[in-house]
Amino acid sequence: MIREESPNGAAILEFDGQGEVGMGGPVLGTLLVNGVAVLADRLAINRWIWSEDSRYLACVEWVGRGSDEGGDLRLYDLLHQQCLDWRHPVGWAPSFQRFHSGIIEFAGPQQAVRVPCLGGGEGEAHHIKAIMTGKAEAGLQLVKTSPLANE
Numbered sequence: 001m002i003r004e005e006s007p008n009g010a011a012i013l014e015f016d017g018q019g020e021v022g023m024g025g026p027v028l029g030t031l032l033v034n035g036v037a038v039l040a041d042r043l044a045i046n047r048w049i050w051s052e053d054s055r056y057l058a059c060v061e062w063v064g065r066g067s068d069e070g071g072d073l074r075l076y077d078l079l080h081q082q083c084l085d086w087r088h089p090v091g092w093a094p095s096f097q098r099f100h101s102g103i104i105e106f107a108g109p110q111q112a113v114r115v116p117c118l119g120g121g122e123g124e125a126h127h128i129k130a131i132m133t134g135k136a137e138a139g140l141q142l143v144k145t146s147p148l149a150n151e
Contacts, residue, residue: 002046006054011078013057015046021062026071026093028062038076039083045071049096049104055079056118058104060090073104075115088113 002015017029030037031044038044038059045060055078060071070092075084095107102118105111 006050006057006078007052008054010054011057013048013050015044015048017046018043021045021092026060031059033057033076033078033081036081039074045093047071047094047096049099051099056099058096058099058115060094061087063089073113075118086115 002013002017004013004015005011006013011034014032014035015029016032017027020027027046028043029046031039031048038057039061043062045062048057048059050057057076057078059074059076061074063070063072071090071094072087073090073094075086076082077084090106090113097105097107099105102115104113104115106113
């Protein structure tokens with residue numbers, strides 16, 4: 001059982017691993033926040049990241065093998081205690097870096113995803129472009145981040 005506090009300390013995440021998806025594969029299990037199942041009756045992969053304000057938890061829902069290979073990124077709203085109606089394929093084991101201003105950053109080939117249901121505008125679009133290209137446009141600063149403890 002893994003227990004982790006949200007950045008503001010107001011919520012407790014618990015992940016109860018139930019086994020690997022295969023030799024060396026990600027661990028599947030039940031993900032709870034403050035005792036509430038994040039993905040209802042679906043299994044999660046042992047990858048997640050909190051938003052900087054602790055309002056949202058981005059986690060990976062296991063969708064199986066085959067054409068859907070791995071998992072979908074899901075977003076849990078702590079205020080309303082429910083998963084938002086949004087998903088994005090991320091594969092087996094995304095390496096989360098940072099979740100801020102509606103943008104989730106990763107290490108590796110897929111480096112950023114903007115979560116449309118969290119708003120965002122032109123500034124976020126430029127920031128994502130900067131992350132993907134490694135170059136900030138005029139007036140924008142590219143921020144480098146380090147991996148989180150759960151990686």
